[in-house]
Amino acid sequence: MSELPEQPQSPSPSEVKRVLEAALLASQDAMSTGELRKLFEQELDHALIRRLLDELREDWAGRGIELVQVSSGWRFRTTADVQPYLDRLKNEKPAKYSRAVLETLAIIAYRQPVTRGDIEDIRGVAVSPGIIKALEGRGWIDSVGYREVPGRPALYATTRRFLDDLGLRTLAELPPLAELQKVMEFNDAR
Amino acid sequence: MSELPEQPQSPSPSEVKRVLEAALLASQDAMSTGELRKLFEQELDHALIRRLLDELREDWAGRGIELVQVSSGWRFRTTADVQPYLDRLKNEKPAKYSRAVLETLAIIAYRQPVTRGDIEDIRGVAVSPGIIKALEGRGWIDSVGYREVPGRPALYATTRRFLDDLGLRTLAELPPLAELQKVMEFNDAR
């Protein structure tokens, strides 16, 4: 400590704020006001530190980084709205839907409107409610009515959003199934 | 792609600057302009990014954090004048290197690529493996190949990280070697 450059007797509030900001930006962890006070040789008032932290928080409002108070203290972190930008830097592959989900979606897309029973007939296995929920939650399918048979099962169809998300204008732009025969033959031949 | 919130066709320069700042403050590594461009869906001009980085650097002038351009790109670091404050939070003093380590580092930096034998020739004493290990451990040097002589000694060179940690963009920014002309004078005099 003794080898530190000499400092003014009491740093000005703006200097304290500048140091607080730098320390918080450089810290990997949240810092309590107690820790932050240790930055200074002089005993600074808790209330002063607290006031300057509030000021800092306001200074940073509207930027891509925000000062937040968490259980262990204060820390800077990125705001939610810059997240999509930061995500683009990640090379991680997005999650993949299971075969069951994809097949269910394919059946709904190509054979709509269909009931869960229809899907089960084609797939040959039961369709878990979770799959339908996942696709509904994504906004890709919805129930467009009921088939008037005992139990009145819901009829599912794909939505406008499904087309938008897949970059299609109409269902007719889905790969035609007529060509599937060829694909299969090609695959069989290999 | 499709699941990201919709964004305006082309973000305004101030929005781009806001995102650049957040990304640079949050990054664990220096970022090149190429990487920074990946933040945006749109193809942004290198010159625009470059201009905004210069603006950011100026925006931050005089504060406790500075934007620096180092070998691997751009990165924020604390300024030297807040370090005495930050040092108060540290439990351990920063590593001080012995003359043996520093001389070895200097020889590798200025004469790279060199073998341990080359270093020993210049220093006139054996180089302990601990010195090489210490520098490798810090990530400042690494082995870049072997000299094709008996024993195939490793050739050492400094790393990008060495430049980054010293705030340099290229080896050319190292302090120029002193007194080289003396050797030439000696040779000319004869």
Next chain:
Amino acid sequence: MSGEALIAEPVPAETAAPPARLYGEALEKLPLDLYIPPDALEVFLDAFQGPLDLLLYLIRKANVDILDIPMAPLTAQYLVYVEAMRSQRLELAAEYLLMAAMLLEIKSRMLLPRPPREAADEGEDPRAELVRRLIEYEQMKAAALALDAIPRIQREHEWVGVQVAERLVEIQPNVSATDLQLAWLALMRRADMTRHHKVTREALSVREFMSGILRRLHEEGDLRFDQLFEVGAPAAQMVVNFLAVLELARENLIELLQLEAFAPIYVRTARTAAVAEPV
């Protein structure tokens, strides 16, 4: 040679005067006379990086031109230190003895008559190699100090690394039209249902319109038949839409109601007998 070596040759007066540049703090007190306390010697040995470092110290201390080293006094001084260390049985790196031999060799070559001017190329200054090494080492010593003076991370600076906020929105899997095609293909293969489920391009459009009609009925309630058709739509679309209505009726998903001839036709979702109102 030990007796001879212990006699320090005096450094020429005109070059010895000013205090030397020092590399280690302890050296300031290092005595230059014959008696060197063992403690000081140990510190001394630690203070030097090797024989080149020691030689540079002696040269700078004597303030002589490195390009014209007086070999005799330098060699003598060097040997004083080396011999003192040897006599104290301090562990002396082999390099120090090697250098002593080299100095003695250079000194003896300096005593030989100079070759004639014409043969200058042949007769290199015996000190040349030593001087080259001393200069290169001194250069690196200076470079090491300069490197150490550059502000560096974790000493004068810290990297900034703000926490990236926890992800608020989970990344949803991406699906392409091809994924759907492949999923369907897999289904077909598994169930060997290709013959039963041939769906043409047109049929798919019909399916889309079927969903659309059902959705409208679901949301808007019963509609007049003509409300299902967009005025001015392409003929092909009208036809597909009409086929969709027929297909929906055939699959009993909608009901078409006409109370009397030429009265408007109403379309409504199919109702079970129990729910249906009596017409």
